[in-house]
Amino acid sequence: MQQPARNDVSTDTPLLTVDRLTKLYGNQLGCADVSFDLYPGEVMGIVGESGSGKTTLLNCLAGRLSPEEGSVVYTDRTGEEVDVHAVSEPRRRMLMRTDWAFVHQNPRDGLRMGVSAGGNVGERLMAAGARHYGKIRSAALDWMEKTEIDLTRIDDRPSTFSGGMQQRLQIARNLVTGPRLVFMDEPTGGLDVSVQARLLDLLRGLVAEMGLSAIIVTHDLAVARLLSHRLMVMRRGKVVERGLTDQVLDDPQHDYTQLLVSSVLQP
Numbered sequence: 001m002q003q004p005a006r007n008d009v010s011t012d013t014p015l016l017t018v019d020r021l022t023k024l025y026g027n028q029l030g031c032a033d034v035s036f037d038l039y040p041g042e043v044m045g046i047v048g049e050s051g052s053g054k055t056t057l058l059n060c061l062a063g064r065l066s067p068e069e070g071s072v073v074y075t076d077r078t079g080e081e082v083d084v085h086a087v088s089e090p091r092r093r094m095l096m097r098t099d100w101a102f103v104h105q106n107p108r109d110g111l112r113m114g115v116s117a118g119g120n121v122g123e124r125l126m127a128a129g130a131r132h133y134g135k136i137r138s139a140a141l142d143w144m145e146k147t148e149i150d151l152t153r154i155d156d157r158p159s160t161f162s163g164g165m166q167q168r169l170q171i172a173r174n175l176v177t178g179p180r181l182v183f184m185d186e187p188t189g190g191l192d193v194s195v196q197a198r199l200l201d202l203l204r205g206l207v208a209e210m211g212l213s214a215i216i217v218t219h220d221l222a223v224a225r226l227l228s229h230r231l232m233v234m235r236r237g238k239v240v241e242r243g244l245t246d247q248v249l250d251d252p253q254h255d256y257t258q259l260l261v262s263s264v265l266q267p
């Protein structure tokens with residue numbers, strides 16, 4: 001049987017259309033008036049200092065938080081437009097299991113620590129409808145290999161893994177279903193510098209190989225530079241600058257971005 005084309009919609013059609021998104025926590029501003037389009041195969045970085053609203057925005061985009069105002073529209077593989085905050089809960093959950101993936105900063109938030117490594121990867125395939133045990137196990141092995149996890153550890157629990165291995169397992173679990181859109185919240189945060197570098201390399205390779213679209217929140221401009229095509233700089237809940245990553249980082253226009261960039265460059 002012929003496989004369906006991975007992305008049936010044209011690359012001229014945005015995968016995600018975000019319009020005037022605003023989220024408040026009581027009187028506290030989470031994010032305000034954020035609009036952008038994300039195209040297939042594009043990686044968008046969201047940078048800014050702690051408390052600038054990056055995680056709030058990411059959670060609103062992924063439908064994990066409800067905004068007070070604005071909308072997020074996802075165009076699925078058939079070209080149908082799905083209003084992320086108006087769609088039924090089962091449909092949104094199904095999107096989360098198939099078309100979308102969410103990589104948390106802390107792998108414990110994205111893995112089941114009491115289930116084996118292979119089980120963690122296989123579980124997501126089963127949630128997307130896979131039933132054949134042999135195929136599920138071989139896909140789990142395949143993804144452990146792709147994410148450079150020792151295959152002899154397939155029956156071990158992630159609690160026995162190092163932080164870097166746990167994060168790679170979380171990535172394997174997320175990508176095994178062939179998602180089109182991946183949300184990442186500080187995917188290399190909390191890891192040693194050498195472990196970070198290896199993970200970044202791996203992520204960069206996978207994103208390019210799979211032609212993934214991604215939205216990556218990071219406070220680390222080096223991570224943003226390596227992974228994202230475009231950048232949005234947030235301050236106090238608002239986007240203060242946006243553009244091609246190299247353009248924004250090499251020639252920042254806004255005072256705040258200039259400060260962010262120069263603070264990294266200082267010895």
Ligand SMILES: Nc1ncnc2c1ncn2[C@@H]1O[C@H](COP(=O)(O)OP(=O)(O)OP(=O)(O)O)[C@@H](O)[C@H]1O
Pocket residue numbers: 025028029030031048049050051052053054055056057219
């Ligand atoms: N559950 C909450 N209740 C009240 N205020 C919140 C809540 N979550 C976030 N905020 C506030 O919203 C603003 C944006 O926070 P957010 O966590 O989105 O920023 P961030 O850029 O992701 O920060 P960090 O890098 O530290 O995670 C902050 O002022 C924060 O105090």
